[in-house]
Amino acid sequence: MTAPADTPLHCRHFGACGGCTRLDQPIATQLAAKQRRATELLAPFLAGVAVDAPLPPRTPRHDRTSILYPARWQHGRLELGIYRPGSHDVEPIADCRIQHKALTRLAVAVAEALRALGVPAYDETTGRGLVRALRARLLPGSNELLFGLVVTRLGFSERERLARDLWALAQGRRDEQGRAIVATGLVLNENAAPGNVLLGPRSEVLRGEGFHTDTVAGLRLRVSFASFYQQNRHADAILFRPALALLGDVAGLRVVDGYGGVGAFGLRLLRQGARQVAIVESSPSACADARANLEQNGCADRGEVLEQAFGAAPLPPCELMVLDPPRAGLMEAGAAAVLAAAPPRVLLVSCALESLARDLARLGAAYRVAAVRLCDLFPHTEHVEAVTLLLRR
Numbered sequence: 001m002t003a004p005a006d007t008p009l010h011c012r013h014f015g016a017c018g019g020c021t022r023l024d025q026p027i028a029t030q031l032a033a034k035q036r037r038a039t040e041l042l043a044p045f046l047a048g049v050a051v052d053a054p055l056p057p058r059t060p061r062h063d064r065t066s067i068l069y070p071a072r073w074q075h076g077r078l079e080l081g082i083y084r085p086g087s088h089d090v091e092p093i094a095d096c097r098i099q100h101k102a103l104t105r106l107a108v109a110v111a112e113a114l115r116a117l118g119v120p121a122y123d124e125t126t127g128r129g130l131v132r133a134l135r136a137r138l139l140p141g142s143n144e145l146l147f148g149l150v151v152t153r154l155g156f157s158e159r160e161r162l163a164r165d166l167w168a169l170a171q172g173r174r175d176e177q178g179r180a181i182v183a184t185g186l187v188l189n190e191n192a193a194p195g196n197v198l199l200g201p202r203s204e205v206l207r208g209e210g211f212h213t214d215t216v217a218g219l220r221l222r223v224s225f226a227s228f229y230q231q232n233r234h235a236d237a238i239l240f241r242p243a244l245a246l247l248g249d250v251a252g253l254r255v256v257d258g259y260g261g262v263g264a265f266g267l268r269l270l271r272q273g274a275r276q277v278a279i280v281e282s283s284p285s286a287c288a289d290a291r292a293n294l295e296q297n298g299c300a301d302r303g304e305v306l307e308q309a310f311g312a313a314p315l316p317p318c319e320l321m322v323l324d325p326p327r328a329g330l331m332e333a334g335a336a337a338v339l340a341a342a343p344p345r346v347l348l349v350s351c352a353l354e355s356l357a358r359d360l361a362r363l364g365a366a367y368r369v370a371a372v373r374l375c376d377l378f379p380h381t382e383h384v385e386a387v388t389l390l391l392r393r
């Protein structure tokens with residue numbers, strides 16, 4: 001493939017911020033390094049299969065659609081931003097080349113509002129303070145914004161003023177193309193646990209709804225505040241369409257969609273003619289979204305949601321398994337579940353090459369690699385997603 005117009009990007013925060021590490025390299029150079037790394041790491045399992053790493057049509061910029069900014073008290077005031085490399089000090093972000101510009105502007109405004117209210121940032125050393133983080137997500141198909149704060153407690157004196165001020169500053173915003181950004185909800189997420197983990201288990205809606213809805217691939221996908229959703233605005237083109245192309249015709253197949261989240265893969269497979277899809281997911285928030293998504297897309301009669309950890313219980317019979325585990329990969333329990341179900345085909349979506357290598361080692365006696373494609377959802381970083389098609393031996 002011909003390389004895109006390929007000049008390195010520049011950012012005032014590069015080097016001081018840990019959000020990206022390869023912004024100073026052309027995208028073709030970045031992808032070539034990721035392809036070499038994948039080929040070396042996966043060599044014992046490839047048996048001559050080449051690792052595909054297609055170049056994008058342009059240098060990616062402003063494509064990340066979700067932020068999770070920790071809060072810190074620094075230099076006498078509350079700051080929101082991205083951790084500096086190797087530390088838990090925050091680099092306040094005024095500009096960014098990898099995330100959506102509207103999210104950067106929103107975060108700057110939220111930080112100013114929090115300082116005006118005088119609410120204290122959480123101190124992970126002492127355990128004192130209120131605000132731990134800002135989370136915001138903008139869905140690319142609908143331009144719907146859902147955002148909120150992670151706090152140490154849901155009840156505090158500034159709560160109503162904070163809700164009023166933050167909701168007001170989210171109104172009337174537009175993206176770089178002039179499209180209106182629709183704020184659907186403002187949420188408080190409670191995390192009272194000590195330490196540096198940001199998100200907590202309980203959320204409360206302050207304004208609007210606790211979810212927003214994307215429109216993509218002919219589907220409407222509800223995504224709640226605590227639910228996982230791919231955070232690249234071109235994820236359909238970079239990940240989902242190429243992954244489904246590797247599978248080919250799925251008409252009439254019974255499918256298990258493991259670690260299925262809100263149903264992003266499962267609904268696409270049903271749209272392409274799968275006979276039945278079982279979405280296996282442990283997050284209550286994502287399970288509620290997946291059920292709503294099956295219903296609102298007219299697929300409730302052909303889809304079910306199994307609220308359980310993948311590998312914790314036997315799986316339904318299937319001819320195809322699609323797996324999108326977290327960064328740690330399948331682990332022993334997940335791999336054992338695949339081997340026990342023994343589907344003819346497995347599509348494995350991996351967020352880290354190291355975990356993919358471990359998973360292939362666990363599955364290698366029963367499955368061979370038919371194809372591997374890198375999906376660069378995190379350009380300008382060392383991370384890369386990989387889609388691997390496995391066929392039963």
